[in-house]
Amino acid sequence: MINNTESTFTRVKNGRKYRSVRWARLVVILGFIVSVAFSITLVLGQSFTSPSDVLSVLLGHKLPGASFVVGQLRLPRAVISLLVGMSFGMAGVAFQIMLRNPLASPDIIGVSAGATAAAVFAITMLHLDGASVALFSISMGLLVALSIYGLSYRNGVTGTRLILIGIGVSAMIESITVYLLSQAQSWDRQEAIRWLSGSVNSAQLSQAQPLLISLLLFGGFLLSRSRDMEALRMGDDTAQALGINVNMTRITVMVSAVGLIAVGVAITGPIAFVAFLSGPIAMRLIKNKGALLLPSGFIGACLVLTGDYIGQFLLPSRYPVGVITGALGAPYLIYLIIRVNRKGGSL
Amino acid sequence: MTLHHQLIVNHLSAGYDDKIILQDININIEAGQITSIIGANACGKSTLLRTMSRLMSPSQGQVLLDGKSIHSTPSRQLAQTLGLLPQSPIAPEGITVGDLVSRGRHPHHGFISRWNKADDNAIAKALETTKTTELMDREIDELSGGQRQRVWIAMALAQETSILLLDEPTTFLDVAHQMEVLDLLIDLNQQQGTTIVLVLHDLNLAARYSDQLIAMKQGQIHAYGTPTNVITEGIIQSVFGLHNQVILDPLSGHPMVLPIGRHKITKNT
Incomplete structure (x- = not known):
């Protein structure tokens, strides 16, 4: 019996180590892939800039040509893509876990749409910029999230009802965005594309600051709640039994996720399906070896970086990143709806 | 484990929205024993267990763990003493x-x-x-x-709590697996002194495996005591509205309910 316990103990210990090593390895690999995608964006565009030239531009040296191409064009794009991708990836999976349904990501249920409409209104109608746009966008995102929750509340909220209502609300709000754009004084095509499908075409380094703050603040908070979120995947009752204050966790996590989304869309628009795709991809890779939050953020960053690269350079004409991720996400959405219909999927 | 924690339900009422389900419940759970809650469907069995484990808030009264209301104890601290197996936990896809x-x-x-x-x-x-x-x-x-x-x-x-609540742990199991789960609970109770409170559907298994029974009817406690005191023809008739005869289980010596329907009874009752 003692021997037996000993070996069970060892097996438990090894199993736990195996899971955490595997998780850490995967996070490192994902981080590496993100940095490769980031570097490629800096080095290779319509022309090739040698890595050493890129490095000296990054270090602040002035090189004719390279300073403009790398410093002004590629770097802002890469940095914004990275930050926005991480924001969307983490926010998406937070929603999916909290509402226990892969369809419940903010870009499907109208939260992103609401935040976008608010940003468009603030920029084109009120002529605001910077932090005030972000604040406007966050409050509207929260308001939409609350309304969807309220509309689908009947003795508790079930995932399916919330998703259906969210899709409806989303469609309604998107039409508001279109209306606002058509009324705007300075109506131009670039702007419209940004707000309708998401784009990093007008990325500037100055935009990195709000994104970085939001990632540190909201993303950092989410990371601190990562373990509680994992427990919530086992149902509210079980999570409560394990000592989690379920309501408090759910509210604070969703508010943070809305913050990440809203600050992101105020800058790049709602890059289609990045929030929706990141979590499920992370889950296929992790296969329950650990928390989904951080991997999902890295995958979001990969999706935006590579999506933008493909849209710019690998297709016959140029497309904004949202068109590429949209084309990737749509088939998955269809697959998911079929699968959820068949056996009721969860994340 | 010699340290016993005391769980007391004090003038507890609870319900959903405006519907009252539990009314003025008072129980002193026997530490180190197995207590089963029995009763007809919708009598408030699960609601009582859910309120005792903080999944629901009471509208009146309190649940006291060692004299402190569980609804004002920090969640994590409570979870170190009071464990719960909910009725339908969800396993994340693919988890080992x-x-x-x-x-x-x-x-x-x-x-x-x-x-x-x-x-x-x-x-x-x-x-x-x-x-x-x-x-x-x-x-x-x-x-x-x-x-x-x-x-x-x-x-x-693994939570290592000295009190464990289980909400219908045997519901979807066949009879052999039901026995397996109940035997496991007895092992746990005997080896570690764990106080166990569970909701059970099967009267005869409840009578055999429990030290104490709580019989509920319409949101109130109808009878509370040892199986011998609770499993009587009168109480069963009143709690379940079931015509019945109670005999002694020849294998365990505990009381056992024989239900009496309209058909197939050949002896005079």
């Missing part, structure tokens, strides 16, 4: 038994506390008590109903 059971250690970890030997020990012990060691690397989705229930109990055991 070892991983799931280890999640029972959640309340013992703070924001950045390191995983330690005590954790691995508790998990190993939980796996062995529930005889699920061999299932450790399997995914939950591929287990049978009985195995799965044992794994969930293992998770609750």
